[in-house]
Amino acid sequence: MIATPPPVGRFAPSTTGEAHPGTLLAALLAWLDARAAGGRVVLRLEDLDHTRCRPGWSSQLVDDLAWLGLDWDEVVAQGTRRIEHEAALDRLAAAGRLYPCACSRRDRQGGRRAPDGGWTYPNTCRGRPLPAGGWRDAGEAVRVRLDDGRLEIDDESGIDLSQDPAAELGDPVVVRRDRVLAYQLVVVVDDAAAGVTRVVRGRDIAPSTATQVALQRLLGLPTPTYRHHLLLVEPRGDKLAKLHGSAPASALRARYRADELCGLLAGAVGLATDHRPTRPAELLPAFAWSRVRHEDLVTRWNGELAFEP
Numbered sequence: 129m130i131a132t133p134p135p136v137g138r139f140a141p142s143t144t145g146e147a148h149p150g151t152l153l154a155a156l157l158a159w160l161d162a163r164a165a166g167g168r169v170v171l172r173l174e175d176l177d178h179t180r181c182r183p184g185w186s187s188q189l190v191d192d193l194a195w196l197g198l199d200w201d202e203v204v205a206q207g208t209r210r211i212e213h214e215a216a217l218d219r220l221a222a223a224g225r226l227y228p229c230a231c232s233r234r235d236r237q238g239g240r241r242a243p244d245g246g247w248t249y250p251n252t253c254r255g256r257p258l259p260a261g262g263w264r265d266a267g268e269a270v271r272v273r274l275d276d277g278r279l280e281i282d283d284e285s286g287i288d289l290s291q292d293p294a295a296e297l298g299d300p301v302v303v304r305r306d307r308v309l310a311y312q313l314v315v316v317v318d319d320a321a322a323g324v325t326r327v328v329r330g331r332d333i334a335p336s337t338a339t340q341v342a343l344q345r346l347l348g349l350p351t352p353t354y355r356h357h358l359l360l361v362e363p364r365g366d367k368l369a370k371l372h373g374s375a376p377a378s379a380l381r382a383r384y385r386a387d388e389l390c391g392l393l394a395g396a397v398g399l400a401t402d403h404r405p406t407r408p409a410e411l412l413p414a415f416a417w418s419r420v421r422h423e424d425l426v427t428r429w430n431g432e433l434a435f436e437p
């Protein structure tokens with residue numbers, strides 16, 4: 129009988145500001161998922177967007193996660209992997225999959241709504257060729273032509289990930305106008321390079337999964353198992369996000385000890401019967417996804433964290 133290798137998980141936050149409760153919960157769940165199965169877990173700092181990311185936020189995020197009690201088998205800064213990302217683009221270009229796109233977001237407004245809440249890109253520029261110098265010389269955004277057709281994808285949480293990404297979202301941008309390499313491409317390249325077998329993340333990313341699986345297939349990369357979990361949301365229903373200035377980690381650390389905050393998060397999502405102080409390692413023996421709340425939680429911050437259905 130061949131033994132199943134231990135899983136490899138990852139937590140991949142963007143470094144566009146301070147961590148907030150949603151960041152810390154997502155990190156905790158990804159860490160527990162891998163560690164409870166005796167697996168490895170990678171921290172990948174998604175720092176490619178030079179217009180929004182700052183080096184200080186990367187180091188602060190690493191410190192905040194260590195303070196909470198999370199450890200990593202590897203810490204990778206995505207910005208150090210440009211050569212690998214460009215190699216993937218070269219492979220897609222050689223296969224005739226890349227094309228320049230002159231369309232703006234405004235051009236898509238009023239069209240068809242996409243599963244992620246934005247506007248579907250109708251693949252308007254699919255027939256346009258790259259310039260003679262290839263994708264590096266394109267003065268416009270560059271997209272990748274996906275295969276048409278529906279992908280049937282399972283998610284451990286029960287969310288339906290199946291989709292025809294080329295039709296429902298449109299061919300994704302892989303190089304932005306400002307030459308930043310886009311999320312949909314680099315995430316699949318970096319997951320494969322790290323040997324990631326399990327992707328545990330918030331359900332706000334779920335609509336992107338089919339696009340990522342389509343890119344994995346074009347590049348001949350393996351598809352990990354996906355599990356999308358609940359979100360912490362603001363009272364108005366939006367995802368609890370750094371852009372809203374929601375309970376930054378610096379404020380949380382000033383108010384709580386690490387074990388107090390971990391206990392609050394664990395209790396809120398069902399991993400503890402109360403909100404007693406605890407450390408991540410203490411949650412491992414009893415960790416099971418069947419205990420984790422499925423529905424989103426409204427989260428309020430007024431000098432203290434409060435959660436409600």
